């Protein structure tokens with residue numbers, strides 16, 4: 001399956017911005033899932049390496065992280081960022097998760113915003129779970145995109161959430177995968193799954209929320225148009241970030257980013 005979002009420079013910048021907003025929630029989920037100093041960890045679909053770099057800090061110099069991704073452009077950025085931060089305990093492998101040779105044992109497997117794009121996430125989870133030592137951890141994170149919007153709800157925020165969730169659905173992807181994550185883990189063979197969703201709220205006047213929402217729509221624009229969810233004129237992408245920001249001010253509305261849901265389980 002082609003990766004829906006692509007990897008041009010603007011998309012990499014968007015992913016970095018998104019990763020900065022997601023870092024507190026990601027760190028919380030990783031710690032609760034049991035990622036700790038000294039662990040050897042695999043990061044599935046590492047992209048520009050944001051989760052791998054966060055894990056590298058958590059496991060410290062006595063632990064290690066290997067990030068795997070099928071796309072070389074974000075991986076080059078990931079390696080560059082690791083070098084800039086002086087992290088020597090993280091490395092990256094350019095390969096497909098379905099076919100990358102799986103050998104040796106690790107303490108944990110993690111993956112954020114990657115299961116969504118896999119035709120058979122259960123098979124990939126099982127494949128990597130087999131590499132985790134007994135008592136080790138598998139922890140995955142995905143969005144519940146339907147949670148995005150505003151409090152109180154506004155017409156524009158409902159429309160933006162609809163453009164996003166519907167273009168995913170019409171492209172054959174589940175925008176609500178986060179909500180179903182425990183079910184995915186159970187189907188992959190994990191018995192005792194813990195799930196936690198972390199909801200971001202952006203205050204009125206905080207530019208990060210409108211930037212994130214408009215950035216997702218900009219990335220999805222080809223899919224939004226191709227699947228007939230909205231026309232370019234309806235989206236008017238170049239004014240969207242400002243319109244969302246103004247909409248929050250005009251309606252005294254707090255912006256909710258998609259919920260990041262984590263699900264994790266111990267390997268028996």
Ligand SMILES: C[S@@+](CC[C@H](N)C(=O)[O-])C[C@H]1O[C@@H](n2cnc3c(N)ncnc32)[C@H](O)[C@@H]1O
Pocket residue numbers: 003005015019044045046047048049050051068069070071074095096097098111112113114117118
């Ligand atoms: C939305 S990005 C998430 C990146 C990173 N995990 C994060 O949270 O910032 C999804 C990544 O999964 C990768 N990916 C998708 N399908 C893959 C596959 N079959 N094998 C390896 N990587 C894959 C894409 O190349 C992309 O970098």
